[in-house]
């Protein structure tokens with residue numbers, strides 16, 4: 198069993214080939230083609246269960262309830278929404294499209310949340326019609342827009358949470374850190390310098406929600422970033438949210454019933470890295486919110502969290518076929534004619550930045566291994582690159598691969614279950630790969646491969 202960053206169902210057989218969920222990758226590649234995203238169903242379900250178990254247990258110990266919402270942006274399909282709902286998770290959506298998948302899966306509206314910093318009126322209307330359990334409001338104008346949509350419908354008030362930015366900056370890359378002040382999400386807890394008498398944008402929006410009879414203020418939401426490996430940021434952000442909740446209660450007498458602490462739990466991408474341990478973080482966060490609430494003299498709210506990557510990321514791998522292998526002599530630094538050089542072996546695969554944009558977008562690092570055989574050839578320093586017209590079309594910046602890696606070999610890249618297929622594109626008119634689930638020796642295509650005909654059907658000539 199290879200261990201992290203591979204899913205728990207990955208094995209290396211006696212002949213050196215990888216299998217996942219009891220399916221040999223050579224058979225899988227022959228039947229489904231490559232590139233293909235391969236999802237280890239048992240691993241995915243176990244991660245969902247372990248997050249739910251960890252948080253339910255730790256929060257029950259301090260006397261609080263908790264719901265786990267799976268952040269569908271990481272990867273959503275009808276089957277995955279059904280599996281995760283069956284495991285007791287709810288579904289967090291960020292657009293009308295994700296909402297449509299959750300509803301198509303039969304997830305009841307009250308177990309679905311809708312996020313978005315720029316929801317359209319149609320998205321708001323659809324969420325209300327579906328009876329979603331919560332709309333996470335992201336701006337003051339949206340308070341008015343959701344209230345207007347709820348008023349137009351009549352009936353029960355719309356359940357809303359307000360997304361706040363706590364100023365806690367966490368996560369793997371500036372683009373995926375979402376609670377520092379200079380960005381588009383949420384409402385800030387900070388007041389303008391020198392304007393101590395003024396309310397923060399977050400407090401102003403909470404008061405605005407309370408002033409609307411068409412809205413039910415369900416909670417306060419904080420999401421501080423993604424791929425967070427130092428969990429202390431969660432506790433700092435939670436304290437700020439609980440302080441805001443106490444301040445609102447002191448001001449209005451209304452104690453917000455729920456607090457969402459967002460997602461962002463980091464995973465291993467490379468051998469030697471370790472994913473956050475849900476038991477450990479759940480215990481730490483529960484102890485910290487209990488202490489803060491006691492200090493503030495407010496009873497604990499109901500909590501929720503929104504992990505995406507930590508549930509689906511490690512459960513997925515991408516299978517590629519090797520094409521061109523090209524040794525390239527590279528200057529190694531130093532100056533003058535004696536500058537050292539070394540050889541980097543560029544291993545081109547049949548996908549690339551269209552199925553995994555994360556290395557190009559965030560400089561994210563991945564690992565790759567030869568998947569169809571073992572080799573005792575001496576390792577070479579390799580860079581796994583795609584087939585797109587970009588020199589930044591890199592899937593793995595640096596990895597040691599056997600020196601005899603050649604056309605026709607299969608490469609497996611682990612930990613691609615999150616933000617791979619969901620951020621895939623058709624750059625260079627490359628059809629997007631399928632998502633194939635494996636479990637107990639069986640294969641099931643969850644999302645079929647796109648075809649050139651699919652792409653041409655959009656082109657009306």
Ligand SMILES: Cc1ncc(COP(=O)(O)O)c(C=O)c1O
Nearest residue numbers: 268420423460461503504505506
């Ligand atoms: C509001 C919100 N919730 C949940 C998530 C899921 O994050 P992750 O996949 O890092 O757990 C995100 C993405 O960062 C998000 O923006």
Ligand SMILES: N[C@@H](CCCC[NH3+])C(=O)O
Nearest residue numbers: 270373423424555615616
């Ligand atoms: N898509 C990002 C994370 C952002 C998540 C959504 N707020 C990633 O691949 O890491």
